[in-house]
Amino acid sequence: MGDIAIRAGNLSKRYNITMGKRRHDTLRDQIADGLKSLFRRNRRSSLGENAFWALKDVSFEIKEGEVVGIIGQNGAGKSTLLKVLSQIVVPTYGQAQIYGRVGSLLEVGTGFHPELTGRENIFLNGAIIGMKKEEIRRQFDAIVEFAEVEKFLDVPVKRYSSGMYVRLAFAVAAHLQPEIMFVDEVLAVGDAAFQKKCLGKMGDVAKGGRTVLFVSHNMTAVNSLCDRVLWLDRGTIVEDGPTTPIVTRYMEKSLKGMDSSEESWDDITTAPGNDIVRFHGVRVRRQDGRLSDPLTMQTPFQVEIECWNLVDNTQLHVTLHLYTAEGIIAFTTGGLPERPMPAGLFRSVCYVPGDLLNSGLHRIVVLIVKNTNSVIYRHESGASINILDLNHRDFAYFGREPGVVQPVLNWKTEYLGEGLEVNTFTRKLQFE
């Protein structure tokens, strides 16, 4: 118990940018460059400037059974880290020890061959990701059932729909049973129903006592699957610890750029929209008019949307979708359908009461709906709602409460009298 599964010490990977820019793709270039460098002194002097560290001195230890998420912006080194740990890429320096059999799912469907049938690909792909033939045979039925492709087993996969293809690919991968598993973004496959199934399967894997390293941009998945998170930024570990606080900080930081309470356009020709409707502005403000004060969980606020209606006599109304930092829709709300309006500028205001939303950064998406049934424009607003938790209600706990909303609800506790059952029960306890 508590044995180390992965130990990484100063793992580093350097790429030379010139490798991409001016790769020695042909022998002639290589010879020409070789000759040139013969006559140049300090051949290595240029190396430093063109070096790019995809990973720099990354060290960590992961215990058996831990489910660890790796988060970070694109290019932070997440995938490079998984590639180094799965022996695809060799580190420039540093080392890692891995205790146990490793299975890596860096991309589902690796090695699928379009000409082979579903049945044949299950065996081929299984062998490629590291399953023994016996193991595949034993799991075969489970794989087929999970992928829901029974009827098409003997059809070449090139005839599969893309949904069937990824389902089969994920099914094979999900039935690999190594001690340590590296997973990179495999959850982004299939339709909503299958994604749910994948997430469920990943949850089983995570709870099954296996060590999992999980790279994802899906913070909801990371939050619900991982106990611990490594946050990578430009090749180094910024934070390493329990999931929820780090994920929240990460989300807040990555949304920082759009942390502004309003956006507006003066020029109708460049404003977002189409030939029916154009945006003039979206604004978030406190209802009490104290504009410089921050929004807290208790503050009632309003969202104002100003639009130009460009076509006379159009019936438009505005719907708001409010997203939490984790990407969950906190609520949707729509204005009442208006009667047909003349062309011109309009303002719709949505009043949101205090004591409703949880703390954190919320994104606003505005939908413009025509004739109450068709969405004619979807606007991802640059204005956001940053709700602070300044007057914490519960004094015993200072963390962020889980949940999309934090409403203040009415509670009542009543005394129902001294029942006979209670007396006999407590007496019974005394005798024992």
Place this chain on the structure above:
Amino acid sequence: MNVVESIESRKPTVLIESRKGLFRLDLRSVWQYRELLYFLVWRDVMIRYKQTAIGVAWAILQPLITMIIFTLIFGNLAKIPSDGIPYPVFAFTALLPWTYFSQALTRSSNSVVNNSNLVTKIYFPRLLIPLAASVAPIVDLFFSLLVLVVLLAWFHISPSWGMLALPLFLGFAISTALAVGLWSSALNVRYRDVGYIIPFLIQVWMYASPVAYPASMIPEKWRVLYFLNPMAGVIEGFRWALLGKQRPDFMVMAVSLAVVLALLGSGIVYFKRTEQTFADVI
């Protein structure tokens, strides 16, 4: 106390570090992954004639048509001697290993590049890729062997005990294809020029090998030099094993074998050395 000891004494399943050693070949992992090798060969065989009208018949047609053309041009027009063997049989026995070799070399040269999706996504010993590519065309060779049986019956040539040595020369042919394939597949990752060189090389190489003419036409003093080409040894070996005429000179066969072993050894070292950068460069 015991716990601490057991942790310290545990050996990692995998140790990842920057490898500098020239001779850390780690051939044992190839053996551990033999099942995958089987699947890769099986895949190559399975997909080879998918969605073709006549399927496996291609494996027979290619050497057969080449044999007919050779018989017409070299046998009938140019009147090239064939060591007293009917020319069609003479040519076909050479075309067996030669067709295999050219297939295996073409496929293994492109094997790593063609499997770049595997190389950049999943770990397994990279040696398996050219290995599978050079083993898979053996299946074609077996089909052509059936044609040879028909040919031998047609010309009333009975097989000799030399037949038993055929697996030996088959191994010789595979080693030659693999040895060159290791070099070319690894070089191909960095220099795509290899893709252009190989078809040309194969063409030239055929004329440098005793496919359309007998090795006995080569003057005695050049014989050793000639057999530096390992395919000369392979083809002469095939002719001897299948037709039983003219046992090959051990001396010159040893030359061919030595060249193959040198190529194979250096090929493995070069491949293992460059495979670390495959995923970065490909």
